[in-house]
Amino acid sequence: MSKFVRSWELVGPALLVVAVALVGTTTSDSLQLQFRSVLVTASIVVALHVFIGNSGVISFGQVSFVAIGAFGAGVATTPVDVKPFAFPELFPFLKELELSNVESLLLAAVLGGVYALVVGVPLMRLSGLSAGIATFAVIIITNNVFRNWERIGPGAKTLTQIPETTSFLQATVGLLIVIAVAYAYQRTRQARMLRAAREDPPAAQSSGVDIYRQRLLAFTLSGALAGFAGGLLVHLAGTLTTEQVFLDLTFITLAMLVVGGIGSLWGSVLGALFIAGLNAYLTEAERGVRAFGLDVDLPSGTRLIALGAIMALVLLFRPSGLTGGRELAWPFVRRARATPGG
Amino acid sequence: MASAALEVENLEVRFGPVRAVRSLRFSLERGEAVALIGPNGAGKSTTLLTIMGAAQSQGGDIRFNGQSILGLAPEAISRLGIALVPEGRRIFSDFSVEENLRLGFLGRRTADGLEEDLAWVHSLFPIVEEFGSRPAGQLSGGQQQQLAIARALVARPEVLLLDEPSLGLAPTVVDGLFDALVEIRERGVTILIVEQRAELAVEFADRSLVMRNGEIALTLSGDDPFDSDRMTTAYFGS
Amino acid sequence: MTEFIQSLVDGVALGSLYALAALGIGLVFGVMRLVNFAYGELITAAAYTLLLTKDLPVGLRIILALAVAVALSLIMEFIFRPLRVATPATMLVTTFAISFMLQNVAVLVFGTRGESMNFLPDLNKAFEIGDIRIRWITVVSIVAGAGLLSATAYVLNRTDIGLQMRAAAADFRTARLLGVKATRVIVFAFALSGVLAAVVAMMLAVQRPLATPSFGFLVVIPALVGVVVGGLDRLLPATIGGFLIGFATVIISDLLPSESRVFLNSALFGLVIVVLLVRPNGLFIQGAASGERL
Numbered sequence: 001m002s003k004f005v006r007s008w009e010l011v012g013p014a015l016l017v018v019a020v021a022l023v024g025t026t027t028s029d030s031l032q033l034q035f036r037s038v039l040v041t042a043s044i045v046v047a048l049h050v051f052i053g054n055s056g057v058i059s060f061g062q063v064s065f066v067a068i069g070a071f072g073a074g075v076a077t078t079p080v081d082v083k084p085f086a087f088p089e090l091f092p093f094l095k096e097l098e099l100s101n102v103e104s105l106l107l108a109a110v111l112g113g114v115y116a117l118v119v120g121v122p123l124m125r126l127s128g129l130s131a132g133i134a135t136f137a138v139i140i141i142t143n144n145v146f147r148n149w150e151r152i153g154p155g156a157k158t159l160t161q162i163p164e165t166t167s168f169l170q171a172t173v174g175l176l177i178v179i180a181v182a183y184a185y186q187r188t189r190q191a192r193m194l195r196a197a198r199e200d201p202p203a204a205q206s207s208g209v210d211i212y213r214q215r216l217l218a219f220t221l222s223g224a225l226a227g228f229a230g231g232l233l234v235h236l237a238g239t240l241t242t243e244q245v246f247l248d249l250t251f252i253t254l255a256m257l258v259v260g261g262i263g264s265l266w267g268s269v270l271g272a273l274f275i276a277g278l279n280a281y282l283t284e285a286e287r288g289v290r291a292f293g294l295d296v297d298l299p300s301g302t303r304l305i306a307l308g309a310i311m312a313l314v315l316l317f318r319p320s321g322l323t324g325g326r327e328l329a330w331p332f333v334r335r336a337r338a339t340p341g342g
Numbered sequence: 343m344a345s346a347a348l349e350v351e352n353l354e355v356r357f358g359p360v361r362a363v364r365s366l367r368f369s370l371e372r373g374e375a376v377a378l379i380g381p382n383g384a385g386k387s388t389t390l391l392t393i394m395g396a397a398q399s400q401g402g403d404i405r406f407n408g409q410s411i412l413g414l415a416p417e418a419i420s421r422l423g424i425a426l427v428p429e430g431r432r433i434f435s436d437f438s439v440e441e442n443l444r445l446g447f448l449g450r451r452t453a454d455g456l457e458e459d460l461a462w463v464h465s466l467f468p469i470v471e472e473f474g475s476r477p478a479g480q481l482s483g484g485q486q487q488q489l490a491i492a493r494a495l496v497a498r499p500e501v502l503l504l505d506e507p508s509l510g511l512a513p514t515v516v517d518g519l520f521d522a523l524v525e526i527r528e529r530g531v532t533i534l535i536v537e538q539r540a541e542l543a544v545e546f547a548d549r550s551l552v553m554r555n556g557e558i559a560l561t562l563s564g565d566d567p568f569d570s571d572r573m574t575t576a577y578f579g580s
Numbered sequence: 581m582t583e584f585i586q587s588l589v590d591g592v593a594l595g596s597l598y599a600l601a602a603l604g605i606g607l608v609f610g611v612m613r614l615v616n617f618a619y620g621e622l623i624t625a626a627a628y629t630l631l632l633t634k635d636l637p638v639g640l641r642i643i644l645a646l647a648v649a650v651a652l653s654l655i656m657e658f659i660f661r662p663l664r665v666a667t668p669a670t671m672l673v674t675t676f677a678i679s680f681m682l683q684n685v686a687v688l689v690f691g692t693r694g695e696s697m698n699f700l701p702d703l704n705k706a707f708e709i710g711d712i713r714i715r716w717i718t719v720v721s722i723v724a725g726a727g728l729l730s731a732t733a734y735v736l737n738r739t740d741i742g743l744q745m746r747a748a749a750a751d752f753r754t755a756r757l758l759g760v761k762a763t764r765v766i767v768f769a770f771a772l773s774g775v776l777a778a779v780v781a782m783m784l785a786v787q788r789p790l791a792t793p794s795f796g797f798l799v800v801i802p803a804l805v806g807v808v809v810g811g812l813d814r815l816l817p818a819t820i821g822g823f824l825i826g827f828a829t830v831i832i833s834d835l836l837p838s839e840s841r842v843f844l845n846s847a848l849f850g851l852v853i854v855v856l857l858v859r860p861n862g863l864f865i866q867g868a869a870s871g872e873r874l
Contacts, residue, residue, distance in 0.1 A: 058672065122857055129615075129668070130860040133808045137849035144849075148842040251676055258673040305688065308681025315674040316659075319666040394757055420759035432754040434747060445747055448740055449759020497759065 010183040012328035013269040014176055017042070020273055021172040032168070033237065034280035039171035040236055042272035043178045043229035044249070045256045049268035050182045051222035052257060054191050055215050056198035057127060060250055061119070061135030064142035065223040067245035068115050069108030069230025071146060071153045074162050074240055076104045082161050089150035101165040105174075105231040112227015113220050120219040124212050127201075139250060147242045159240040166235040174232045178225050182265055185221055190214055252279075255311045261321025266328035271321065275307065282306055347372045347407060347532045348393070348424075348501055354401035355385070355392050355556075362388045364556040365402070370501070375523075375533040377543035380553035381577050386536040387429055389553075390503045393534075394426045395419045406501070420449050425499035429506050431490040435479030439470060439489060442478050446493035459498055462529075466522050467492045484515035491522065495531075502526065504535040508542065520546055540573065552576040582711040587834040593718040595826035596725025600780050601803035602822020603732060604773035606815050610749030611769045614663060614671050615804070615812075618656060618679035622649045622774055623796030624686060626781035630697040631690075631791040638700065646778045653774030657767055679797065686793035694790025703786045717786045728779055729819065732772065736815075741768055749815070802829065802848075809855055811862025821863065825852075 017039070024035030048062050076099040078086060083095050099107060123134050147156050166174075185191050194214040197204035205211060234240045252275070260271020282303035314322065346369040355363035363385045370376050378386045391397040393404055395416040404412050411419050420426075433442050443463075447456060464471045467488040473481060478489060487507055494502060504523075508516045520542060527533055537543035544550045544562060552560040552573070560576035601619070608616050626645040633641045659678070663671050703717040736742035741764075747755040748765045756762055780799065788795070802825045810821015828851065833844050855863060 058668075123853070126856060126860055129808055129812060130856045132672070133805055134853050134856045136805070137853045140849045141846045144843060144846045251680060255673050255677060258670060302688065304684035305681050308677045308684065312659075312674055312677040312681065315666075315670055315677065316662045319662075319670045396753060396757060415762070416753075416756040417759050417761050420757060426757050428754060428757060432751060434750050434754075436750065437743075437746070441743060444740075445743060445755070445758050445760070448744065493758070 009327040013179055013266050017175055025168055036171045038276035038280055039175045040232045041276045043175045045253050045268045045272035046178045046182050047222050047225035047229055048253055048257050051218045053263045054194045054218050058132045059135040060132055061138035062226050063245055063250045064139050065112035065116050065226035066230035067142055069112040069227030070234040070240055072111040073104035073108040073231035074159045074234040075153055076107055077163055078161055087154055091151050108231030109224045109228040113224030116223020117220045120216045124215040143242055143246045162234055162238040164238040166232050190217055194218055259311055259314050259321055261323035261325045263325035264323045264327050267321055267323035349405040352402035353399055355388055355399050361556055368551055370532050372532055373530050375527045375547045377547035377550040378536045379540045379543055384553040385556040386553050387505050390505050421451055423500040425494035425497050426503045427490045427494045431486045433478045433486050433489055438475050439478050440474045442493055443496055446496040449497045463492045463495050484511050501532045506536055506538055508539050586712055587831055591827040591830035593721040594830050595823040596722050597780055597783055598803050598806055598826030599819050599823035600725055600776045601799055602807045603819045604776040605807050606818035607769045607773045611766050617675040620796030620800030621679055621682040622653055622777035623781045623799055625652050626778040627785055627791045627795045630699045630785050631695055634698055649778035650771050650774035653770045657770040683793045694792040696789045697785045697791050699785040721783045805852055811864045817862055817864035
């Protein structure tokens, strides 16, 4: 396949993202927040894909890295004069800290990556359901600690007074960066080895693939990207609670990944934009909005039910997700059919 | 004319691009014993599994006493009167011998004659009664094979399918098995047996079908002498 | 010393409840290889049934709770039929989606604030043996737990349908070849797990009188963890795993100094991680660290 055609796997999703962002800028103010939120959520989903898509191991814990990135960046950008009132218990060195927006995003990525490395060292030996439960334990512990340890953050209180610096531009550029990094990684030899291990572990091992090492690499990178997305998240509305980076977010992002189709970057972007877009539309519909020429006014709570139902339906009737796990292909190339049928 | 007990007509079974069974056709008369032999990968086991509804076919038909059974679920086909003794025996090792047998007769079409059939099975395979409450996993290979056949018989099948019963067993044990099979045939059960040990199967059966690459390459009737040249050609092609 | 015995007794009581939930999850997994995240919603549905029947006689309330849980479970069986051939990831997320959806139906209909079910509140009274105070509900939980576990064991080991269920769990394909009706066995497993869910709901309703949308979900998470820790593949280890999680929750909670009690979940799940690292296939099943089990 020519380089041009291959690059479509990156360009395609990127174009869709830009298109969505452009549409978003043209909508009403209240809808704009939803659109920006969609872009940030998509960053989280792509970060999930980097690990889950390439390794085939389901991790329920990635939102832990979003959390540490979010709280880290949030605490770091809270103005120093506000800190003693907002978080009286904070460690002294944290009280002195004040970073710029971009610095805080970098910090968020570093925090996410380091935490993922620490967690990954013991956990990457596990597979299947044990890995799922162990990573689930990580999110439970992370949430428990952030909720109750007031020396590193606001604890159960809401984190507020954060500068709202995640503009459309920042959200879009951020998502594009995450997609580019994910794409660059999945073209490396290391990622290919990991995918080989996903398909046939014994064969990969006997070919010399160090499954543990490759998983750890993907996990750490995924953690860094998730942390970065967390940094974007906290600056979205300027507030954050521990509940926002716990089970609901875990479920939603995982579902987006699966609905889009595990194993495909295009799938993660498509699933995220589709579900998040639907979510945003339904949120507005609950408030009674005039959109696309229709007057819609749904009782509150139907949004989540509709979302759950739609996700379940997609999975029941197309279990491999919207993309079937395949990358976006340049539609005008004739390709020899390797096997008959799908 | 009464319809054959089992008829396979133009059966097609594909796994992806591979045609495991190609336009296969043969039939079994009531009370016949037919052997299905041939090299590895010829599609013999696949044929048995497809008859039992455990594998999907992409074309053709399978008829039992004139009634099409293609597409029925395995449990439905089993209840109609066909039983399979699967490759590798597949007994439940953690269950007792008795429980294994009980599973067999829970799949029975009718409770009538259960006593009789049980008595007959016990006489054919005494170990089944002897080892009643022991875990089936403790039995030797040959004994497990006997249990697997007993389990199938307790359902009082009209047609008995056997997939490589001699696999991994010592010659004397295998002889015992085939003696039992002769008795089963005399009882009127129609038998289709897939076997690696061609000579044994050919000797036992009324007819032998040699399968290669998913289709029948040669048919031997009981009176044909065992001709190695013809067999080699059938197995490996000219 | 008395505190220790007190902890033990409470631990056994909570352990029995989680063991029942674990058994419910394990039964369905055994015949269908499906981890049903939405199992908690059966418990929640039973709880809301108790809420809605506040003015009815106790016997009727119990029957209705059982009926609702079993009915919902059978509906789930039907909905999950396409999942019989899906990957574990898809199964997990789909059942999670159903769980999520049902929880939000509850939010829509009943709101997020809990309402009191007023189910046998007198069982919260305690009696004393020496220095130990034991609540009646603790005794009932242990008895009900042990009773149901024995009853289920009896059904599985001594009845024909139980034999067929065990066969389907051990080797589904061969069981079908022997005439075991796949659908009948699966429906029965779902029905039985519905009964267990209703009992768990009733025992909990006495001690946690508020019916909330996440009532059952909060039980299913630890129970599921317990099932995996115990060993997903076999029913007995899975049930014991559920028991151990419940038991450990109480013991750890009582061992922690009171300022640290908020970190109960961290301690508990930290322990879970350690166990999984040492015994990835479950506490009671031998096996090396590598190899996918699902």
